[in-house]
Amino acid sequence: MDFVRNFPFFSIMLSMFAGILCSILPRRAARWVNLGAVGTIGALSAGLLGYLLKTGESYTYLMGHFPAPWGNEIRAGVLEAGMALFFCVIMLLSLLGGQKKLEEDVAEEKQSLYFILMNLLLSSLLALLYTNDLFTAYVFVEINTISACGLIMIRGTGRTIEAAVRYMIMSLLGSGMLLLGICVLYDLTGHLLMSNIKEQVALLAVSGEYHIPLMVCIGLMCVGLAIKSALFPFHAWLPDAYGYSTVSSAAVLSSLVSKGYIFLLMKLIYRVIGFEVFKDSHIIDVLFVFGLMGMIFGSLSAIRENDIKRMIAFSSVAQIGYIYMGIGMGTQFAMAASVFHILSHAATKSLLFVATAGLCDVSGGSKHFVDLTGAAYRDKWAGAAFSVGALSMVGVPLFSGFISKLLFAQAAVNLSGRMLPVLVVLGISTILNAIYFMKTVIRIYTPVKENGAKGNQDGRLLYPLVLCLFIALNVILGVNSQPIVDLIEQGLQMFA
Amino acid sequence: MSRRKSQEEYERTKAFRFWRWMSGKQDPYLGKVELVPREEPEETELTIQERMTERQMIRDKVYDIEHNKKLGVFHKIYEALAVCFCLALAGILLYTVSLLPATGVADKPVNNEVPARYIEKGLQETGAVNIVTGMILDYRAFDTFGESNVLFAATTTVLILLHSRKRAKDKQRREEESEGENDRVYEPKQDSVLQVAACVLVPVIILFGIYVILNGHLSPGGGFSGGAIIGAGLILYLSAFGFEKTEKLFTEKTYKCISFGALTTYCLAKSYSFFTGANHLESHIPLGTPGAIISSGLILILNICVGLVVACTMYTFYVMFRKGDF
Numbered sequence: 096m097d098f099v100r101n102f103p104f105f106s107i108m109l110s111m112f113a114g115i116l117c118s119i120l121p122r123r124a125a126r127w128v129n130l131g132a133v134g135t136i137g138a139l140s141a142g143l144l145g146y147l148l149k150t151g152e153s154y155t156y157l158m159g160h161f162p163a164p165w166g167n168e169i170r171a172g173v174l175e176a177g178m179a180l181f182f183c184v185i186m187l188l189s190l191l192g193g194q195k196k197l198e199e200d201v202a203e204e205k206q207s208l209y210f211i212l213m214n215l216l217l218s219s220l221l222a223l224l225y226t227n228d229l230f231t232a233y234v235f236v237e238i239n240t241i242s243a244c245g246l247i248m249i250r251g252t253g254r255t256i257e258a259a260v261r262y263m264i265m266s267l268l269g270s271g272m273l274l275l276g277i278c279v280l281y282d283l284t285g286h287l288l289m290s291n292i293k294e295q296v297a298l299l300a301v302s303g304e305y306h307i308p309l310m311v312c313i314g315l316m317c318v319g320l321a322i323k324s325a326l327f328p329f330h331a332w333l334p335d336a337y338g339y340s341t342v343s344s345a346a347v348l349s350s351l352v353s354k355g356y357i358f359l360l361m362k363l364i365y366r367v368i369g370f371e372v373f374k375d376s377h378i379i380d381v382l383f384v385f386g387l388m389g390m391i392f393g394s395l396s397a398i399r400e401n402d403i404k405r406m407i408a409f410s411s412v413a414q415i416g417y418i419y420m421g422i423g424m425g426t427q428f429a430m431a432a433s434v435f436h437i438l439s440h441a442a443t444k445s446l447l448f449v450a451t452a453g454l455c456d457v458s459g460g461s462k463h464f465v466d467l468t469g470a471a472y473r474d475k476w477a478g479a480a481f482s483v484g485a486l487s488m489v490g491v492p493l494f495s496g497f498i499s500k501l502l503f504a505q506a507a508v509n510l511s512g513r514m515l516p517v518l519v520v521l522g523i524s525t526i527l528n529a530i531y532f533m534k535t536v537i538r539i540y541t542p543v544k545e546n547g548a549k550g551n552q553d554g555r556l557l558y559p560l561v562l563c564l565f566i567a568l569n570v571i572l573g574v575n576s577q578p579i580v581d582l583i584e585q586g587l588q589m590f591a
Numbered sequence: 592m593s594r595r596k597s598q599e600e601y602e603r604t605k606a607f608r609f610w611r612w613m614s615g616k617q618d619p620y621l622g623k624v625e626l627v628p629r630e631e632p633e634e635t636e637l638t639i640q641e642r643m644t645e646r647q648m649i650r651d652k653v654y655d656i657e658h659n660k661k662l663g664v665f666h667k668i669y670e671a672l673a674v675c676f677c678l679a680l681a682g683i684l685l686y687t688v689s690l691l692p693a694t695g696v697a698d699k700p701v702n703n704e705v706p707a708r709y710i711e712k713g714l715q716e717t718g719a720v721n722i723v724t725g726m727i728l729d730y731r732a733f734d735t736f737g738e739s740n741v742l743f744a745a746t747t748t749v750l751i752l753l754h755s756r757k758r759a760k761d762k763q764r765r766e767e768e769s770e771g772e773n774d775r776v777y778e779p780k781q782d783s784v785l786q787v788a789a790c791v792l793v794p795v796i797i798l799f800g801i802y803v804i805l806n807g808h809l810s811p812g813g814g815f816s817g818g819a820i821i822g823a824g825l826i827l828y829l830s831a832f833g834f835e836k837t838e839k840l841f842t843e844k845t846y847k848c849i850s851f852g853a854l855t856t857y858c859l860a861k862s863y864s865f866f867t868g869a870n871h872l873e874s875h876i877p878l879g880t881p882g883a884i885i886s887s888g889l890i891l892i893l894n895i896c897v898g899l900v901v902a903c904t905m906y907t908f909y910v911m912f913r914k915g916d917f
Contacts, residue, residue, distance in 0.1 A: 118747070
């Protein structure tokens with residue numbers, strides 16, 4: 096066996112071990128360990144991606160001496176490795192970009208605890224990507240939930256604790272539903288390994304036996320993961336959780352945690368339930384409708400918002416709606432568009448959060464629009480980066496958001512029944528996005544007479560650098576999209 | 592010798608006043624309890640109006656009746672809908688359960704080759720007489736490692752939420768400042784019934800916990816249950832003797848060292864076994880004779896690790912949720 100095949104296992108174990116190690120280290124050392132671990136895992140994932148592109152097929156990896164239905168197993172394909180690489184890049188950039196803010200927001204002796212949770216969160220995301228076993232997925236969903244709560248709460252102000260409690264209640268409800276779904280599915284099929292369940296489910300679907308429990312369990316798992324990834328009617332926890340936590344937490348939560356759950360849902364659709372069975376159930380229509388509603392209502396809430404971080408948070412609701420709309424369209428191409436939107440949204444949303452932190456810093460720490468007037472002149476890099484993020488979210492060519500909208504529209508055109516709603520809602524949502532993002536961009540570029548204190552930008556070489564990397568990532572996704580889309584389609588084929 | 596007070600001192604005591612009252616020399620209530628009628632303020636049309644509008648304004652401002660009415664209606668509808676929703680969900684789930692394969696039927700889907708191999712070959716392949724332990728710590732050890740990390744993450748989160756922000760070096764000041772918030776000051780120290788009971792029970796409980804952990808691969812039990820027993824013993828000890836005594840044994844540093852050591856051992860041991868297993872290399876860990884205390888390869892070590900993590904987690908949770916900390 097090629098040595099490269101060990102890399103998924105190394106990545107998961109390395110991030111977990113880094114988390115354990117951080118518990119005895121002082122905060123600076125913990126930070127370096129965390130950054131080192133994320134970087135190393137990114138490099139490992141890149142190596143794995145290269146290897147998988149060369150061989151062109153996915154493989155399974157035994158976790159122990161026992162073959163799959165008895166022992167644990169993980170599985171790596173192009174999509175998983177690519178996602179792992181992408182997640183590491185985003186996490187690294189978010190951590191570096193929010194580092195200064197983290198030192199201000201979080202009490203000194205709690206910073207090493209922050210890095211423990213960050214490492215555990217990364218390990219759980221990686222495990223969700225690579226797992227081939229439903230129960231393993233559930234265990235790591237638990238780690239993910241608890242660490243995300245800690246990351247929200249660590250700022251320790253009243254609002255963040257309230258937000259964390261809200262997040263915890265909603266998220267645990269989601270976990271509970273997922274667990275119920277897994278239990279019912281286990282009872283029906285007798286397996287926890289994804290490929291074995293898929294065979295059994297296909298048999299059940301053909302024979303029509305246990306039709307209702309099967310539908311209930313698909314519904315439970317979809318709703319559970321939808322709550323955890325903040326699909327429209329279940330998004331009540333989201334604005335506070337993203338709006339009041341420290342910058343790196345907000346960036347990581349919005350761009351990685353919710354995406355990890357969506358990826359798990361895609362995995363369930365392709366590898367557990369089977370795409371055809373899922374398509375024939377009516378749950379896909381529900382997801383489609385919720386996605387469309389989320390695109391409009393998320394944007395409407397964002398327009399009404401007077402706090403820039405909460406506005407960006409509400410915009411996440413709309414973007415999650417896009418992803419679910421793609422899942423709900425029920426074609427391979429739409430699914431690829433959804434995966435691309437995961438990448439595009441992750442890159443853009445973390446950029447927006449990091450840039451907003453800079454803008455707020457030079458406006459006396461206020462997050463209200465009135466105080467942000469002219470902020471882009473006070474911190475030029477953050478202003479430019481925010482504008483790029485906003486343009487990308489609206490869907491201006493050159494940036495990643497444009498490509499995902501284009502892909503969604505293309506996917507819709509080939510679709511008979513759902514073309515009209517998708518195109519109409521896509522259009523309305525774009526206009527709404529433009530209203531609130533352009534409003535903000537105009538606001539931060541409105542010159543003010545007394546051009547306040549300029550932000551102290553000495554010795555902050557890192558922050559502009561991170562913003563530049565974010566912008567570059569966005570432009571790469573926007574300009575060089577074809578190879579990435581090809582990669583995603585190849586990955587989805589390996590998935591099935 | 593009788594202690595006589597001087598006349599001046601005596602006059603200030605209550606006894607003196609009582610005597611004076613008894614002998615009728617002074618009525619303490621005289622001029623103090625009669626009701627003096629309050630002077631009626633001059634009411635004109637203007638002041639009345641002013642008062643009324645003021646009251647109206649305060650009422651409008653504070654209570655916002657219109658909005659509250661709407662809110663009240665909304666809450667009633669909300670509650671009714673929530674109850675309906677929960678009942679509907681419960682109904683759906685119960686209906687689903689009634690359609691699931693019946694329990695106790697031989698050809699249930701769950702009775703397939705997976706449990707068959709666990710039961711038939713479990714002892715031979717893992718060396719553990721307790722099949723459940725063999726399953727969670729050998730066949731599916733990766734999941735269990737995740738499970739221990741759930742506990743680790745939970746403890747970290749609780750530490751974030753409840754750990755005191757003040758550093759240990761200004762301990763003195765901390766104790767002075769937060770006397771009311773700290774159980775160190777107000778804990779029941781001299782509860783001898785509890786102490787005697789604890790003296791008898793704690794060693795037995797902890798020994799039993801150790802027994803359950805060490806025999807996890809031979810008899811029912813294992814790291815999770817044994818760790819919980821040890822944690823309960825530590826908690827009893829803490830409630831009987833207070834922080835002063837337990838600090839000799841268990842501080843934050845102890846917690847860090849134990850959980851780091853246990854999780855690292857688990858991580859390294861299992862990484863070795865995963866790596867050799869996946870690469871089809873031979874594992875050099877002997878399984879030993881089934882039934883002996885030192886047998887079944889890594890399971891004993893992993894049980895000890897899990898037990899330590901669980902005990903630490905339970906004790907730390909208890910300490911954190913009490914007032915004051917480590």
